Amino acid sequence: MLVARFYAPGDIRLEQAPEPTAGPGELKIAVVNCSTCGTDVKISRHGHHHIDPPRVIGHEIAGRVVEVGDGVEGWAEGDRVQIIAAIPCGSCAECTDGRFTVCSRQTSMGYHYEGGFAEYMIVPEAVLAVDGVNRIPENVDYAEASVAEPLACVLNGQxxxxxxxxxxxxxxxxxxxxxxHVRLARARGAARVFLVDLNRGRLDMxxxxxxxxxxxxxxxxxxxAEVLRLTSERGADVVITATASGKAQEDALRMVSRSGRISFFGGLPKDAPIIQLDSNAVHYREISIFGANGSSPDHNKRALELIASGEVPVADxxxxxxxxxxxxxAIETVASGTAIKVTIEP
Structure with missing residues (x-):
């Protein structure tokens, strides 16, 4: 079978590999769609400290079950499934407390396990152990289902x-x-949503x-200044920085309202993670700043439901x-910003 393996920054190779077999507690799926994201760009250019190469990457995965390992119940050949990316251990202090997104022993598809840029892949026992395989609703196609993973992260952040x-x-x-984020904010009842970007072409698209x-x-x-003008100088109730930009995070503090909330959703480059933050503005205006990282298995399930119900359409x-x-x-297209969502169809 064909796979895309990461070896080193700038070195992703298309290779033939033996078709895997499902072991006890595992599922084997034929990957139908594995969508790409900015994280794939970062891995391709800089690697990742959790990846021990060579590794098949790709973590926004939807496919069809083709083999069920011994001891696996509830799944059968032909089932249409979406797979979580971030895998909580289920037993650490954070997981025990229900805070799965900050699991201290989290592993990930495409990092610790072979990912979805392949014709076939194994869903490891660790994924099934945390109920991380989701049945795709009949009215949702595989490409849409693959977008459930990033939508799950957005749901967690909001x-x-x-x-x-x-x-x-x-x-x-x-x-x-x-x-x-725009679509989910609407679904959650936001009255107004403003979208900001430096790139005119990407913004218009x-x-x-x-x-x-x-x-x-x-x-x-x-x-x-424009957000303040649009809000009669009050500022926004919520500002979400869905970009790897320190300036965006600094600007968020200047455009948020009193008692407003800021979500630092996009992580910053590892070599420039420090920003200037007016602590007095946070203090006197009672501003809340939140981090948001990844998603839980439950977020993935609910993201699929939002897609299936039409509350958050993703096909377009x-x-x-x-x-x-x-x-x-595909990875370079993501990096260029000339497409919204790019999906791979092995």
């Missing part, structure tokens, strides 16, 4: 930040994650699809479909 009825929400970053109440190009205007966000042989092109 729940932490308390996005809800009547809120004015600013989403900074018009990539696929930003688009999902995404805004045409998700239709924010305002699309603000940070390369042409001061986004802080998938703007490029490519074969596995074009994996390098």
């Amino acid at each position: 729940e932490i930040a308390g996005v809800g009825e009547g809120d004015t929400v600013v989403v900074m970053g018009a990539g696929p994650i930003g688009c999902l 995404s805004a045409e699809v998700v239709r924010p109440d305002a699309a603000i190009c940070g390369d042409e205007t001061d986004p802080v 966000l998938i703007t490029e479909r490519m074969p596995l042989t074009d994996v390098h092109k």
Whole structure:
């Protein structure tokens, strides 16, 4: 079978590999869709400390069960499934307390286990142990189901930040994650949602699809001043930084309302993780700043339900479909910002 293996930064190889067999407690699936994201770009360029190469990457996975290992119940050949990416251990102090997204022993598909840029893959016992295999609803296709994983992360972030009825929400970053944030904020009852990006082309492309109440190009205007103007100087109730930008995080503090909430959703580059933050603004204006990292198995289930119900449509966000042989092109397309969501179809 064909796989895409990461060996080193700048070295992802298309190779033939033996087709795997499901062992006890495992499932084997034929991968139908494995969508790409900015994390794949970062891995391709810089590697990752949790990846011991060579490793088949890809973690936004949907496919069809083709073999059921001994001891696995509830699944059969032909079942359509979506697989979680982040795998909590289920037994550490954080998991015991229900805080699965900050599991101290978390592992991940495409990092610790072989991922979805392959024709076939094994769903490890660790995934089934935490109920991390989800049945795809009949009205959801495989490509849409693969977007459940990033939507699950977005759901986690918005729940932490308390996005809800009547809120004015600013989403900074018009990539696929930003688009999902716009759509989910609407589904959660936000009154107005503004989308901000430096790249005019990407902003216009995404805004045409998700239709924010305002699309603000940070390369042409001061986004802080524009958000304040649009809110009669009050500021936004919630600001979500869905981009790897320290300036976006700093600007968030300047455009959020009194008692507002900020979600630092996008992580910063490892060599530049420090920002300047006005602590007095946080103190006197009673601003809350939240981190958001990954998703739990339950978030994945509920993300699939949001897609199936139509509350958060994702089909129109998938703007490029490519074969596995074009994996390098897919990753570079994500990096260029010329597509919203790119999916690989092995």
